[in-house]
Amino acid sequence: MHKELLAFVSEENSPQSHDASGEGKTDDPPNKRMRVDEDCVTPAEPDSDICPVCLGVLQDFCHPTFAKQVSDAVKKQQFEFDSLVLTVSLPAQLSVREHSCWLHVRKEVREKSMCLGKDDVIQVKDAFKWAVQGKIGQELGAAVLANSPCEVSVGFIHPETEEDCHFLANTCPDCFKPTKNKASIFTRMAVVKALEKISDEKFSRNYPCPPKKPNTRCSALDTSCLHTSVFIAEKTKTNLTVSAGRYNKFSRELPQTPWVIDGERRMDGSVEELIAAPLLSSFRADGFNFSSSGREDVDVRTLGNGRPFALELLNPHRTKFSRTEIKQIQETINQSSDKIRVRHLQIVTRDATSRMKEGEEEKTKTYSALIWTQKAIDDTDLDFLRNIKDLKIAQKTPLRVLHRRPLAVRQRLVHSMSAVHLDTHHFTLKLCTQAGTVLLIVVVSLHGRHCSYIKEFVHGDFGRTKPNLCDLMKTDADILELDVESVDVDWPPAIPD
């Protein structure tokens, strides 16, 4: 097939028969084959030998040299892959020209009492792909498939004929939506849609059939190569949730994500950067997206098994890792800092990560807080706290976060509490809680990000969290330290006393 196509395309044919070349006068996959063998009636433009339909794409870019150019560009970026999908982007006006040629050919064919359906015609894009993908696959040592996580993109532009599409904006205005930037409204999709709508007569009135020849040929854009994201998370054995890889935070001076105000870094480092750094370099990724099941404040530690998280690595140049290698990366992360620790790292699918955030309303969390009380207390004063079960709290959006969250009242539930008396003014309070449903629907917080309402539960947040510990204990109280003991454990949890 390849040879025949090349042979055909390289012929110095008269422009007329070259017109038909875009219509699949090639030995292509059987069902689509249709030999069209007729004379065109349009006069030749004397100086140009560029095909008015494919604008030179099938003439100049189907050589093995171009295929090698593309392959070399991919090799340079050092991607690792077994297969690839080749995507080709052609200028939108090519669709107009294909349509114009199609109308012309169909007219000619009818006059000869033959039948030709539009589906019988092979598009320039497909012909081009068939011509080059074999060589590209060969050069890169990879199978060229219809679908693959690795995408090699080849694009063409032809500024000279860009205005070919413009008449469509007048004939089918509703197909073209205004764009935000200075981007052209003549997107490929919009043009194709308009061509489907426009009647043949209207088209013929506005555009020459067959199309006129251009003076310049298409130029190729740089080849780009993109690999779909790889997700790092943890697979749990329960089928309730697929939770993410878990992290511990041992520092009270580390934000989960970078703390930047007005472009200035307020505190060095962050959990996400510490976790991502070794992964970014091993996977040779361009960037990352970090997400977690809830989050904690800078000054709150995350202990126990840690908090589930997922890391999306963008455009990874390397994707194949053995379990040992992943374990090694995990070790690197853990060695890099004593402020965090990660466990259960594994590559998972994108679906697995979306379930991490699902069902957060049912998830339970346990906290341990160091409480100061103004009034003197002894151990028996804490008994009634220990006996409380399923305490409902109504919490107005804490002042702490009110500047960036809507004002609402949220129901919270404290399942149970245990307390350890430390001295006359201090005790450790352990709580088991569950994020509840929103009472006033202003914005539904799907991710339960502010589960550290524990602070507000203790000091009351100007009385805006009710009831609060001060109310319950009838004294001024404040929280000195907070730790997350466990996240997303099955209910009921064991709270050690």
Added chain:
Amino acid sequence: MEDSEKKAPSVIERYFTRWYRTDLKGKVCEDHCILQHSNRICVITLAESHPILQNGRKIKNINYQISDGCSRLKNKVSGKSKRGGQFLTEFAPLCRITCTDEQEYTIYSCIRGRLLEVNEAIMNKPDLLLERPSTEGYIAVILPKFEESKSITEGLLTREQYEEVIVKRNQQEEPC
């Protein structure tokens, strides 16, 4: 066993800066304290020197209906940008408080910004205002415009400046 003075800073000290406006609208001693959070939200409270908090006064009534057309209770905000909140200027009244001795006091906004909420708890339980004016007895929460978050304190006194005013007053023995 004694009550403890906490060594660690309180919630207000951790997150807020205290600003003051004294002698509101020329009325002697009617001082307000504005608690400005590090996230720019401001809580309006009575300063400890305000007449309402002196001499064991009791509150008869707190009224958020400041005019025929305007009740601070009707204030409703929605969304992250708090649309719908009444926009206040420095001397916009927040509420009128009547004491049992028939003295009436108006509490003012003191800063420009969008009203987020007024404290309804003190309507039902005015003692909160008397006992805990800086926390549960707060009057209102206001969100200044982002561009103005620093400039709103330009007309206000710092804690030190406020204390100087108090000292001067005591020296002149002005009744409050």
